[in-house]
Amino acid sequence: MTDAAEPVAAMAEPAHRGYWSQALRRFLRHRPAVAGLLFLLLLAGAVIVAPTVLPYAYDDQDFELIGAPGEMTAAHWLGTDELGRDALTRLAYGGQVSLAVGLASAIIATVLGTLVGALAGFYRGMVDSLLMRFTDVMLSIPPLPLVLLLSGLLRPSVPLLVAIIGALIWMGTARLVRSQFMALREREFVEAARALGARGPRLMLRHILPNAIGPITVSATLAVGSSIMLESALSFLGFGVQPPVPTWGNLLNTASPWLATAPWLAIPPGLCIFCTVLAVNFVGDGLRDAMEPRG
Amino acid sequence: MNAGYVLRRLLGAIPLLFGISLLLFAIIHLAPGGPLDVYADNPSVSPAALEQIRKAYGLDQPVPVQYVLWLKSMVLGDWGYSIRTGRPVLQEVTERLGPTLELGGLAMLLSLAIALPLGTVSAARRHSLLDHVLTFLSFAGISLPVFWLALLLQLLFSIALGWLPSAGYQTIGGGSFGDRLAHIAMPAAVLSLATIASWSRYIRSGMVDVLNQDYIRTAYAKGLREPGVILHHALRNALIPAVTIIALDLASIISGAVITETVFAWPGIGRLFIESMDGRDYPVLMGLMMLGSLAIVLANIAADLAYATLDPRIRYD
Numbered sequence: 001m002t003d004a005a006e007p008v009a010a011m012a013e014p015a016h017r018g019y020w021s022q023a024l025r026r027f028l029r030h031r032p033a034v035a036g037l038l039f040l041l042l043l044a045g046a047v048i049v050a051p052t053v054l055p056y057a058y059d060d061q062d063f064e065l066i067g068a069p070g071e072m073t074a075a076h077w078l079g080t081d082e083l084g085r086d087a088l089t090r091l092a093y094g095g096q097v098s099l100a101v102g103l104a105s106a107i108i109a110t111v112l113g114t115l116v117g118a119l120a121g122f123y124r125g126m127v128d129s130l131l132m133r134f135t136d137v138m139l140s141i142p143p144l145p146l147v148l149l150l151s152g153l154l155r156p157s158v159p160l161l162v163a164i165i166g167a168l169i170w171m172g173t174a175r176l177v178r179s180q181f182m183a184l185r186e187r188e189f190v191e192a193a194r195a196l197g198a199r200g201p202r203l204m205l206r207h208i209l210p211n212a213i214g215p216i217t218v219s220a221t222l223a224v225g226s227s228i229m230l231e232s233a234l235s236f237l238g239f240g241v242q243p244p245v246p247t248w249g250n251l252l253n254t255a256s257p258w259l260a261t262a263p264w265l266a267i268p269p270g271l272c273i274f275c276t277v278l279a280v281n282f283v284g285d286g287l288r289d290a291m292e293p294r295g
Numbered sequence: 296m297n298a299g300y301v302l303r304r305l306l307g308a309i310p311l312l313f314g315i316s317l318l319l320f321a322i323i324h325l326a327p328g329g330p331l332d333v334y335a336d337n338p339s340v341s342p343a344a345l346e347q348i349r350k351a352y353g354l355d356q357p358v359p360v361q362y363v364l365w366l367k368s369m370v371l372g373d374w375g376y377s378i379r380t381g382r383p384v385l386q387e388v389t390e391r392l393g394p395t396l397e398l399g400g401l402a403m404l405l406s407l408a409i410a411l412p413l414g415t416v417s418a419a420r421r422h423s424l425l426d427h428v429l430t431f432l433s434f435a436g437i438s439l440p441v442f443w444l445a446l447l448l449q450l451l452f453s454i455a456l457g458w459l460p461s462a463g464y465q466t467i468g469g470g471s472f473g474d475r476l477a478h479i480a481m482p483a484a485v486l487s488l489a490t491i492a493s494w495s496r497y498i499r500s501g502m503v504d505v506l507n508q509d510y511i512r513t514a515y516a517k518g519l520r521e522p523g524v525i526l527h528h529a530l531r532n533a534l535i536p537a538v539t540i541i542a543l544d545l546a547s548i549i550s551g552a553v554i555t556e557t558v559f560a561w562p563g564i565g566r567l568f569i570e571s572m573d574g575r576d577y578p579v580l581m582g583l584m585m586l587g588s589l590a591i592v593l594a595n596i597a598a599d600l601a602y603a604t605l606d607p608r609i610r611y612d
Binding site: 032133134136137139140141142144145146148149150152153154225229232233236237239252255256259260263266267269270271273274277278280281282285 | 310311314315318319322323326327328431434435437438439440441442443446447449450454547550553554557558568569572575580583584587588590591592595
């Protein structure tokens with residue numbers, strides 16, 4: 001943030017503080033967001049550590065327990081699935097996959113959306129109308145059926161699934177970044193940089209983009225939540241990550257036929273998705289308050 | 296608002312729909328595999344017979360030619376024939392439209408009836424305990440995975456309590472009003488929860504902005520009480536920010552609730568979509584995707600027109 005002080009941000013706080021330390025202070029005052037962030041860090045730590053501590057692999061089968069889901073015991077804290085695999089191990093490993101897919105898809109969507117929005121907002125004219133008409137097309141197709149269509153027809157591997165999800169949720173970011181770039185390119189500091197000889201990519205990357213980083217961060221955070229939700233929905237319907245690799249979504253898929261006899265298998269994965277998405281949404285809300293202060 | 300503007304918007308939708316159809320057709324037809332794969336391992340279907348089926352559905356033509364043929368008949372109102380069942384796509388779709396519209400319509404009515412008062416109360420009592428609780432609940436509502444909520448409700452109301460049927464449209468051979476109401480209750484509740492949460496947020500923020508305006512203070516100053524101010528002066532303007540999202544959610548009804556319909560075995564558009572996915576039923580998939588997209592395109596236009604109706608300052612020429 002070397003190019004322009006945030007005039008609005010400077011109003012409420014002591015003037016000598018920088019934008020980032022003010023943003024941090026505002027974020028820390030947002031209690032649900034702080035709680036959400038702590039929860040996410042703990043959860044990420046747990047799903048990474050648990051599989052190394054637990055004595056089972058995600059596809060280890062206890063042949064004594066095959067046939068029907070096993071109850072919660074001292075050996076299997078969350079029970080076993082119908083193939084005799086430890087539910088807690090699969091929950092933790094599935095968490096790794098779900099969180100990684102969510103994070104990676106959100107990064108792809110954010111990069112794609114920022115690129116499209118920046119080009120459209122900066123160059124205007126022909127580039128703008130072409131990119132925005134394409135964005136309109138993408139926004140006019142019902143999202144869940146479209147993602148089902150792609151993943152159902154392509155039967156994707158995990159990396160391809162990440163690409164598909166990322167390629168379908170960038171449009172909001174693109175519109176947002178476009179409006180930011182359109183407004184910022186008219187500002188005096190951009191004019192000054194232009195007068196000093198800065199051109200296209202340098203103007204966009206060094207001068208405009210840093211000033212749009214707040215809204216982009218917020219929409220990237222919210223994208224993590226939507227990708228986790230989307231991946232879970234896809235895997236729940238059997239169109240996402242394929243067994244034996246577990247994700248929270250496909251764990252629910254395999255648990256649902258046993259709902260009446262083994263409800264303990266259906267509760268934890270859903271609870272994990274719910275709490276994770278809730279935490280991400282709170283963090284997003286806190287970031288919005290912190291980075292986009294409205295007077 | 297004038298008829299010329301409406302006409303221009305509708306004409307503008309044509310290239311958009313053309314682009315959508317091109318993209319969807321490319322995705323569906325260029326993906327590996329095809330609708331006739333089901334016969335591949337079937338020894339009683341000879342290669343010659345397969346060739347004949349392929350010809351009958353035009354699948355032997357190059358994809359661009361197939362697209363032109365599809366577009367030509369679609370424009371004339373012919374949606375083609377389902378590869379899975381051999382019946383006209385339009386007939387397949389209209390059969391499923393009834394249950395989907397019943398479910399979606401009921402869910403959206405519920406949503407509006409609940410979200411409107413919740414959002415309004417939240418805004419009127421801003422920063423009260425009630426507002427904080429409702430805000431937390433709406434965050435929870437948008438973060439709750441619908442498929443999990445559906446399973447939990449089945450667990451509670453069908454398995455544990457035995458009050459409601461766990462799935463289906465009606466009891467076979469039954470179909471009284473009470474029976475159908477019992478079947479629709481859980482899917483409608485699941486479907487409305489997320490929209491209640493998101494709509495009430497939009498209505499709250501719209502209401503908060505409006506309640507801070509001078510004309511509201513004027514209304515209080517001339518002696519009006521709070522209900523009067525909110526209902527007669529604030530509500531109409533407070534709804535403006537929510538209009539687009541409500542219109543889009545209404546439009547999404549027609550795509551069917553894929554997840555909810557799957558969990559509750561509801562015989563609607565969403566189920567038809569999944570069944571057509573399994574059989575790679577190209578004509579049905581194209582028809583359903585285009586129908587859903589058309590609804591979204593029209594909803595966007597309708598939302599813009601609703602803006603102008605709600606806010607006379609907005610004028611389209």
